[in-house]
Amino acid sequence: MPFPVIVDDTHEGHDPPYELNAGRMVAPVPERPERIEVIADALVAAGFPTHPCATHDDDVLDGVHDAHMVAFLRDGYAAWRAAGGPEVMIADTFRSPAWAAGGRRPRSPLGALGWYCTDTATPLVAGSYAAARAAVDLACTAVDHVLDGAPAAYALTRPPGHHAGPGYFGGFCLLNHAATAAQRLRAAGPVAIVDIDVHHGNGTQDVFWHAPDVLYTSVHTDPDHQYPYFSGATDELGGGAGHGTTRNLPLAPGTGDEGFLHAVAIACELTTAFDPATVVVSLGLDAADVDPLGQLEVTAEGFARAGALLGALDRPTVVVQEGGYALADLGALTLATLRAFEDARG
């Protein structure tokens, strides 16, 4: 029986006309609404049932994001426009830890954006906050299904979330829906998050850095070669009581199926040893050989085998959508992964 797919169209309001990426003005942006349409079309055609998203109170963000950052995301864009700012809001100055002074959160909207946002590839437009907040509701609705007894549920979330940390956002991500799902699932026992997006999930890692009951494993391109550059190395293991519950598995560009699947198998072995009550999968499809941003050269068959490894964990699982930018292939890649996941559960 195909598991529930949670859908919502609020994400369409987050549609920046351009971004600044590696010195270039990029238009159209890679992270755009059509991504969700092609995935939904493929899953519906294959018989996956869609379910609407339920709204959840803002307390689902407690323990995940700083309340001041959430308030900025909610209100900052309107303040920017009221002050005469153009349609697209991109910071021009960023907070740096090397800045000896600079410990005061700016009052101006543009200054505050540079305080919270990490880069120029994450523009804000009028519908951005509503889209990110709806993605959190999608993930929480998938949690509701799993806590009600569904063996698995898939939240078709956009924008992605795993680069959003406790007090920062960036890398196309605004709010961390995978972390929000994990935070809610913690009430049911230990949680393991497996992140197979091609980029390291620095935000998720930071949210649960000190958490002994949340295992975070990530398979991604070596940050010496790819965003987010500053994290994702093997010696990042978590802090305090959470030491050992962060495990990074960086791979060289061009790794391909066998090396990717070896790393996913290690992530699954670590997860089984952790013996979680529930699992959250951060499903990025941007490790695909056809992806315009990824570098790991994984085939559709490789994704199907990864889906089988994740399904064989045989735990109640919330799957959330992260990256994946090959519009012509995204539906087939997602379908291959989820079908194999389902088949492996038997």
Ligand SMILES: [Zn+2]
């Ligand atoms: Zn990614």
